Amino acid sequence: MSRTLINKYRHIETFDLMPGRIIAKKYEVVSKLGSGWEGEVYKIRELNTNIERAAKLFFPGRNTRNKASNAYAKKLHTLRDCPIVIQYHTHETILYRKLPITVLISEYVEGDLLSDYLARFPGKRMHLFQGIHLLHALTAGLECIHHHGEYHGDLHPENIIVSRLGLTYELKLLDFFHWSRARRENMNDDLCDLIRIFYDALGGRARYSRQPKEVKEICCGLKRSLILKKFRNAGALRTHLENVVWS
Secondary structure, eight states: OOOOHHHHHHTOOOOOTTTEEETTTTTTEEEEEEEEEEEEOOOOOOTOOOOOOEEEEEEESSSSGGGGEEEHHHHHHHHHTTBOOHHHHHHHHEEEEEEEEEEEEEEEOSEHHHHHHHHHHHHOOHHHHHHHHHHHHHHHHHHHHHHHHOOOOOOSSOOOOOEEEEEEEEEEEEOOOOOOOHHHHHHHHHHHHHHHHHHHHHHHHHHHHTTTTHHHHHHHHGGGGHHHHOOSSHHHHHHHHTTOOOO
């Protein structure tokens, strides 16, 4: 690759695709969904079927030899049986300013980011039992991911989509960290992160002293050592949630 081309690759920090643009000769851009360090995600529509999907375009300077995109696609494929994981479909290559850009096509999920969903509650905090249902759904999803020997690595409300409400929450996770093989430390990080999400969803530090003992027994004051001593893994937390006797 020439030095000029390498420089062009390094300087791409946004694609800014406009609605109506056709990519890969078979998808129409509908809207931009978000952006991150690796690239941008767009809502697209398949021309032949009108099915809406999501397309993640990788910044080439951060996807050398497709290392990032390949790792991400393989992780999603490994986790295809986990309902909390967005389903990967296929890989495409498009030209952007005459440069080849890698695109991963996946399912498009309707819903709200958990951060936006929480912001609509009075005081921006959930009722206790809504919080418990949310934590249970997250924990069950995480248990499936860990069972496959994988991890998320960046759990927070901006990376969780609330796709449906009913007797429980149906959730989808975004933006898996995928640069290293899963270790116990990574899975422990996931476990502590989802308890932090639960803690914050109930009002965080300002409300913690007034929470019932059952909540405090789950959150353990957010002390990592106590959390990991009490819950060896996501399965142990799920079992605990399913057997709590509320006072």
